[in-house]
Amino acid sequence: MPKKEPTKPDPDEAAIRKLDAAWSKAATAKNMDQVMKFYATDGSVVWPDQPPAKGHKAIRASWEAILKAAPDMYLDFKPIHIEIAQGGEMASDFGVVHFAPNAKPDDTANTAKYLVVWKREKGGWKVLYDCWNWNAPLEMVRGKKAGK
Numbered sequence: 546m547p548k549k550e551p552t553k554p555d556p557d558e559a560a561i562r563k564l565d566a567a568w569s570k571a572a573t574a575k576n577m578d579q580v581m582k583f584y585a586t587d588g589s590v591v592w593p594d595q596p597p598a599k600g601h602k603a604i605r606a607s608w609e610a611i612l613k614a615a616p617d618m619y620l621d622f623k624p625i626h627i628e629i630a631q632g633g634e635m636a637s638d639f640g641v642v643h644f645a646p647n648a649k650p651d652d653t654a655n656t657a658k659y660l661v662v663w664k665r666e667k668g669g670w671k672v673l674y675d676c677w678n679w680n681a682p683l684e685m686v687r688g689k690k691a692g693k
Contacts (some may be wrong), residue, residue, distance in 0.1 A: 558627045561638055563671055565622040572620040581605055585664055585671035593678055596631055604675075610680055619645055622659065636663040636670065642677055653680040 564583065568643040571579035581601055589599040590607050594649035624640040629685060638661040647656035663670045 555629060557629045557633060557636060557670070561636055562624055562628050564663075564670055565638065565640070566622050567623045569620050573618070575604060577608060580608060582670050584675070585666050585673050588672050589674050591674060591676040619643070621646075634665050635673070637661070637662060656680055
């Protein structure tokens with residue numbers, strides 16, 4: 546039986562994985578100017594406990610509100626599945642986000658899931674929609690927010 550050739554990684558998927566890592570680093574460093582470079586001009590964030598925010602000004606305000614509420618916030622995006630749409634102009638990126646260094650998947654207080662829609666803008670990938678939600682039961686999330 547002939548040996549099967551290994552498949553080459555998709556260059557768009559590899560690019561998005563690299564962007565996820567850089568975005569995590571910029572967010573953890575609280576470098577808002579760098580964080581904003583990841584978003585499309587018509588991008589939106591759809592996060593828990595906030596109204597949707599569309600456009601750079603509104604997205605920046607959402608980030609600043611989160612950073613004010615959690616000044617020591619840590620973020621690490623770990624993509625699980627990235628799918629490039631036929632035509633190559635959009636992609637979906639599903640994964641987990643860790644809010645603490647070395648968080649384990651069963652650490653629901655420090656791990657959530659995300660779905661990001663990327664689109665091509667001026668030849669590169671930019672975030673069109675950024676959405677996440679908790680893995681923890683609502684009562685646990687509310688207790689954490691209340692400082693319990």
